[in-house]
Amino acid sequence: xxxxxxxxxxxxxxxxxxxxxxxxxxxxxxxxxxxxxxxxxxxxxxxxxxxxxxxxxxxxxxxxxxxxxxxxxxxxxxxxxxxxxxxxxxxxxxxxxxxxxxxxxxxxxxxxxxxxxxxxxxxxxxxxxxxxxxxxxxxxxxxxxxxxxxxxxxxxxxxxxxxxxxxxxxxxxxxxxxxxxxxxxxxxxxxxxxxxxxxxxxxxxxxxxxxxxxxxxxxxxxxxxxxxxxxxxxxxxxxxxxxxxxxxxxxxxxxxxxxxxxxxxxxxxxxxxxxxxxxxxxxxxxxxxxxxxxxxxxxxxxxxxxxxxxxxxxxxxxxxxxxxxxxxxxxxxxxxxxxxxxxxxxxxxxxxxxxxxxxxxxxxxxxxxx
Amino acid sequence: xxxxxxxxxxxxxxxxxxxxxxxxxxxxxxxxxxxxxxxxxxxxxxxxxxxxxxxxxxxxxxxxxxxxxxxxxxxxxxxxxxxxxxxxxxxxxxxxxxxxxxxxxxxxxxxxxxxxxxxxxxxxxxxxxxxxxxxxxxxxxxxxxxxxxxxxxxxxxxxxxxxxxxxxxxxxxxxxxxxxxxxxxxxxxxxxxxxxxxxxxxxxxxxxxxxxxxxxxxxxxxxxxxxxxxxxxxxxxxxxxxxxxxxxxxxxxxxxxxxxxxxxxxxxxxxxxxxxxxxxxxxxxxxxxxxxxxxxxxxxxxxxxxxxxxxxxxxxxxxxxxxxxxxxxxxxxxxxxxxxxxxxxxxxxxxxxxxxxxxxxxxxxxxxxxxxxxxxxxxxxxxxxxxxxxxxxxxxxxxxx
Numbered sequence: 001x002x003x004x005x006x007x008x009x010x011x012x013x014x015x016x017x018x019x020x021x022x023x024x025x026x027x028x029x030x031x032x033x034x035x036x037x038x039x040x041x042x043x044x045x046x047x048x049x050x051x052x053x054x055x056x057x058x059x060x061x062x063x064x065x066x067x068x069x070x071x072x073x074x075x076x077x078x079x080x081x082x083x084x085x086x087x088x089x090x091x092x093x094x095x096x097x098x099x100x101x102x103x104x105x106x107x108x109x110x111x112x113x114x115x116x117x118x119x120x121x122x123x124x125x126x127x128x129x130x131x132x133x134x135x136x137x138x139x140x141x142x143x144x145x146x147x148x149x150x151x152x153x154x155x156x157x158x159x160x161x162x163x164x165x166x167x168x169x170x171x172x173x174x175x176x177x178x179x180x181x182x183x184x185x186x187x188x189x190x191x192x193x194x195x196x197x198x199x200x201x202x203x204x205x206x207x208x209x210x211x212x213x214x215x216x217x218x219x220x221x222x223x224x225x226x227x228x229x230x231x232x233x234x235x236x237x238x239x240x241x242x243x244x245x246x247x248x249x250x251x252x253x254x255x256x257x258x259x260x261x262x263x264x265x266x267x268x269x270x271x272x273x274x275x276x277x278x279x280x281x282x283x284x285x286x287x288x289x290x291x292x293x294x295x296x297x298x299x300x301x302x303x304x305x306x307x308x309x310x311x312x313x314x315x316x317x318x319x320x321x322x323x324x325x326x327x328x329x330x331x332x333x334x335x336x337x338x339x340x341x342x343x344x345x346x347x348x349x350x351x352x353x354x355x356x357x358x359x360x361x362x363x364x365x366x367x368x369x370x
Numbered sequence: 371x372x373x374x375x376x377x378x379x380x381x382x383x384x385x386x387x388x389x390x391x392x393x394x395x396x397x398x399x400x401x402x403x404x405x406x407x408x409x410x411x412x413x414x415x416x417x418x419x420x421x422x423x424x425x426x427x428x429x430x431x432x433x434x435x436x437x438x439x440x441x442x443x444x445x446x447x448x449x450x451x452x453x454x455x456x457x458x459x460x461x462x463x464x465x466x467x468x469x470x471x472x473x474x475x476x477x478x479x480x481x482x483x484x485x486x487x488x489x490x491x492x493x494x495x496x497x498x499x500x501x502x503x504x505x506x507x508x509x510x511x512x513x514x515x516x517x518x519x520x521x522x523x524x525x526x527x528x529x530x531x532x533x534x535x536x537x538x539x540x541x542x543x544x545x546x547x548x549x550x551x552x553x554x555x556x557x558x559x560x561x562x563x564x565x566x567x568x569x570x571x572x573x574x575x576x577x578x579x580x581x582x583x584x585x586x587x588x589x590x591x592x593x594x595x596x597x598x599x600x601x602x603x604x605x606x607x608x609x610x611x612x613x614x615x616x617x618x619x620x621x622x623x624x625x626x627x628x629x630x631x632x633x634x635x636x637x638x639x640x641x642x643x644x645x646x647x648x649x650x651x652x653x654x655x656x657x658x659x660x661x662x663x664x665x666x667x668x669x670x671x672x673x674x675x676x677x678x679x680x681x682x683x684x685x686x687x688x689x690x691x692x693x694x695x696x697x698x699x700x701x702x703x704x705x706x707x708x709x710x711x712x713x714x715x716x717x718x719x720x721x722x723x724x725x726x727x728x729x730x731x732x733x734x735x736x737x738x739x740x741x742x743x744x745x746x747x748x749x750x751x752x753x754x755x756x757x758x759x760x761x762x763x764x765x766x767x768x769x770x771x
Contacts, residue, residue, distance in 0.1 A: 052670055079676030091667035095689045104685075105675035156675055 002063040002082075002159040002192050003028050004049060009058030011044050011216075018044045020216040022058070031186050031193040033203040036213035037239070042196045043164055045213070049194065050085050050162050051078030062160065084158035088165045090149040092137040098124075098148050099133040105156045123151040126188070143174045150185070160192040167202065179205060200240050204228065212236055229351055234361030237288050237353060243317050243328050246294070248287040249357065252279050258367070260354075262287060265323045269302075273367035274350055284357030285364070291317070293349040294329035300346035311336045320345070403469045411462040415455055415612030417711035418725075422732055433614045433711065440618060440715060452618035459612050514748065521741040538738040554742045560727065564746070567723040570638070571706035574645030578653040579699030581646070586657020586698075587687075591666065602658070609651040617715035620644050624716075636718035648712055649702035656701065660694035661687075696762050700755065707751050724750075 004026040011019040019041040026032050034042035047053040049060055051067065054075060060068040062083070067076040078085075092101055099120060106116045124130045127147040137145055146166065153161060166182075167175045183206055186193050197203055203210045204224045212219040212227065212235075220232040231237035237245045253261040259272045260279060271287070279285060304322040316335055320327040322345070329345075337343070347369040354365040375397070379389045417433040424434060432451055440448035491498060520526070522534045535541075541553040554560045585605050592598035608616065620643070624634040634640035664687065672682045688695060710725040717726045724747050732740040 050674060052674070078670075078674045083674065085670065085674045087667040087671060089665070089667060091665075091671040093668065093671075093686055093690065104672070105677070108675060108677050108681070152671070 004063075004160065004192065004194070005059075005061045006045075006049070007059040009045070009048060009055050009060060011041070011048060011053065012056040017041075017216045019048070019055070019213075022213075022216075022218055024211060024218070024221065026192060026194060028192055029190065030208045031183075031195065031206060032209050032211060033195045033197055033207040034211050034213060035197055035200060035203040035239070036219075038198050040213045041216040042198075042213050046162050046164055046194060046196050050083050051076065051081050052085070082158055082160070084153040084156070084161045086149055086153050086161065086163040086166045088168060090137075090145050090166075090169075092145055092149055092152070094137050097134050097136055098129060098140070101137070101148055102152050102155050105152065109156065119155060120151075123154055127151045142170050143178065146170065146178060154189065158191065160194065161189070163193065163195045165196055165198070168197075168199070175202075182206060201242060204240065210240075212239065230363070230366065231288075231353070232363055234286055234288070234355045237355070237363075241290065243291050243330065245353075246287075246289040246291065246327050247355075248289070248325050248327075250285060250287050252281050252283045252285055254281050255279060264325060267302075267323050269347075270370040271352070271354060271365075271367055272370070273354070273365040275365060277354075277365050277367075279354070279364060286355040286357055286361055287369075288353035288355060289327075289347055289369070290349070290351070291328045291330040292332075293347055293352060294320075294327060295346050295348050296329075296331065296343050297346040298344050300344040302345040302347075304343055304345050306337050306339055306341045306343060308339060309337050400469050404466050407462050407466045407469070411459055411466075414458055414462075415614060415711075417614050417714065418729070421729065425733070433612075436614060436618065437714065440621065449618055449622060452615040455612045455615040456610075459615070460610050463610050514745070517741045517745050521738050521745060523738065526737065538742050551736065551739065554739060554746065559722070560724075560743065560746075562720075563722050563724045563727040563743075564750070566638075566721060567707060567725070567747075568750070570641055570645060570723055571703045573642050574649060574706045575699045575703035577642065577646040578649040578702040579695070581650060582653025582655075582657040582698045583660075583688075583695055584657070585650070585654040586659070586661050587683075589654070589658050590661030593662075602654075605654040606651050608647050611648075613648065613709070613712040614715070616644060616648060617712055621715045635716065636721065638721050640716055641713055641721060641723075644712055644716065645702070645706050645709070648709075649705055652701045652705070653698045656694060656698035660691040660698070663694070664691055693762060696758065700758055704751055704755060707754070708747060 004024075006022055006024040006026075009019060009022045009024075010017060022045060024045075034045055036042045044053060048055045048068070049062070055068060055070065057070040058068070059066060059071070062081055065076075066072065066074050067081050068074060093104070096104065102120050102123060103116050106119060111119070120133075121130075124133060127150055129144060129147050129151065132140060132144060132148070137148065140148065146169075149166075163182075167178050170178060179202065182193075195203075195206065204227075207224060209221060209223050210227050211221045214235055220227055220236045222230075227236060228240050231240060234247060238247060248264065250262045250264055253263045253268060255261075255277065258277050259270055260277060261268050262271055262285070302322060304320040304327065307319040307321050307326070309319070310317040311334070313334055315333070316331045316337070318329045318331060318337060320329060320343070327345075350368040351366060352369050353363055354367070355361045355363050376389050376393055379393050384392070415433065416431075417437065420429070420431040421434050421437070424430065430438075432455060436448050436451040436455070439445065439451065442448075521538055522536065523529070524533050524535050524537065537553055539553045540555050551557065585601065589598050589602045589605075611619075620640060621635065623631065624640050626635075627633045634643070668690070669682055669687060672686050677685075708725065710729055713723060714726055714729060717723065722730075724743055728740050728743040728747070731737075731743065
């Protein structure tokens with residue numbers, strides 16, 4: 001039922017557009033993340049859907065009902081949109097106990113007393129905060145406060161739940177734990193989640209679809225693995241994935257059907273596309289290689305020098321110098337290498353990418369490298 | 371100022387003197403300059419002090435001159451002086467703004483130091499402490515004690531025990547003393563003044579404080595918009611007007627009816643009006659601070675659940691920030707209790723407040739009565755602050771951050 005549709009939504013602050021002509025279709029039961037660097041308009045987008053911010057123009061509908069339309073002059077207030085909102089700093093009311101925080105919304109809806117108690121009990125059990133009912137927010141840890149905030153938001157049973165960077169105030173360990181819990185919660189509550197984050201890993205691991213925004217403009221809206229493997233442009237490719245993708249600015253020497261010869265200074269490599277290859281000789285392009293596709297291989301023709309290594313136990317991130325280009329690779333397993341050592345490389349996989357060399361950096365082709 | 375800033379210089383082998391010259395002083399310079407300007411401005415517009423101390427030696431300043439002129443036959447001159455006072459006050463404020471607002475952005479000047487470094491005074495420790503304590507006592511407690519003593523002395527300057535009397539406090543009034551004026555604790559007009567003072571302060575505090583909360587709420591919620599900035603500046607405007615000049619403005623506006631504006635001169639309402647407007651800047655500032663400190667999300671969390679505005683205010687915002695808001699009431703209350711120059715031009719015998727009575731006693735040369743009333747005011751102010759502080763934890767220094 002609560003499908004959310006945004007049509008040409010724009011928000012202007014003075015003369016600059018925080019959100020620019022955004023079109024988005026959020027299906028029921030999905031877990032969508034609005035992802036982007038800070039100040040890209042993702043929080044504004046979320047607040048506009050919730051009704052906490054008024055768009056400059058466009059139309060928003062939730063579950064078939066138009067809740068905002070600049071043309072028809074509709075602006076349904078947030079409380080009538082039947083949505084829940086989880087704030088970045090939790091926004092727990094410090095003068096109320098945990099229980100009072102959770103039940104305040106229900107009391108306001110004039111629920112009968114026994115129903116309120118029942119509902120609070122269920123929620124506190126689900127979020128494992130039963131024993132903290134009489135405590136005040138200041139007496140809880142960050143993770144516990146987070147759970148209380150979730151319980152409070154879920155109390156009135158909203159069909160859609162909006163979350164604005166809810167994990168950014170937690171430490172790394174707790175964040176990991178809360179991620180799994182949020183994913184379970186999404187399944188158990190059977191509602192639509194819209195989640196704002198600047199953490200690409202969070203977006204990758206949690207969502208059914210990622211909506212990547214840059215400077216108010218939608219860059220790509222696709223499932224996580226599609227965004228990872230088939231990024232729409234260099235910005236998306238660079239933003240998703242850690243360590244970052246290798247982006248090498250190269251020149252096309254010649255094109256022969258689906259194979260292009262690319263110039264890396266005085267060396268050349270062959271790029272064979274799996275589909276079309278819409279480039280011409282002499283063109284400037286950007287070659288995108290994921291770090292895990294760079295492999296050390298004695299039979300490899302590429303010769304590189306090790307610049308530095310970052311072993312973390314499970315994997316080692318190696319920074320290489322290849323003909324004046326910087327190249328990052330990930331070697332799985334507990335290994336380390338000597339700095340300044342000469343190594344032979346191969347580029348595996350047919351999922352390497354070729355982007356246009358202009359500022360937009362649109363993705364042109366996918367293929368393998370020899 | 372963060373002590374780290376000084377420590378950073380110390381680690382680079384700068385001497386104490388160099389640090390003070392090159393780091394500390396340049397950093398606090400705008401603050402010092404600003405303090406200087408504010409002190410200058412408030413002395414410029416002060417009325418009570420020059421009136422009390424200057425009158426016996428006929429030392430006139432702009433404000434006292436203005437008072438005399440406005441009471442006399444040519445009030446036009448007085449209004450011109452009021453205009454001058456306003457111009458001086460506004461230009462000092464503009465200069466102050468210029469001083470504080472420059473590119474080097476000394477944001478730490480607000481006084482929140484994250485890192486304090488202690489300086490070892492060694493042998494100087496005790497002498498310095500005594501010096502400061504004695505100095506502070508001299509300027510705060512000693513005058514109070516002299517007031518108290520003076521209010522018991524019949525013939526000024528004679529400290530013989532026989533010269534002491536409680537006649538100015540509890541006497542029934544004798545023909546040979548001050549035209550038979552009864553002692554202030556038996557004096558109907560003093561009680562009337564006290565009653566007026568307290569009621570006026572309470573009413574002004576109520577209006578200024580409530581408007582301050584609402585204004586602060588509106589300004590903080592719409593922060594960054596043109597409207598919010600305008601309202602913010604407007605609420606601050608009465609701060610720029612010297613009290614005396616403001617009184618003169620109200621005198622000219624309300625002396626006779628102007629179209630729909632009734633002649634409020636001499637009524638209690640005009641005192642309430644001017645008091646409310648004058649203290650609005652403080653109340654609004656404390657309201658804005660309280661709201662900004664709270665942030666928007668805590669209210670939005672309730673908003674999204676469908677909690678109405680009234681309930682959000684009374685159940686969420688006010689309970690959380692009650693001490694800040696109370697300070698927003700307390701500050702106008704206490705300022706109003708001790709305000710003279712704002713009301714002096716506007717009172718009539720029936721609306722006299724304690725401070726204006728004090729001034730009139732002093733003008734007549736009945737210093738002992740004046741001293742006694744002065745003590746009374748101090749006691750009422752301290753008592754009010756103490757009671758509210760004990761009951762609610764609010765205090766005047768909390769409101770203006």
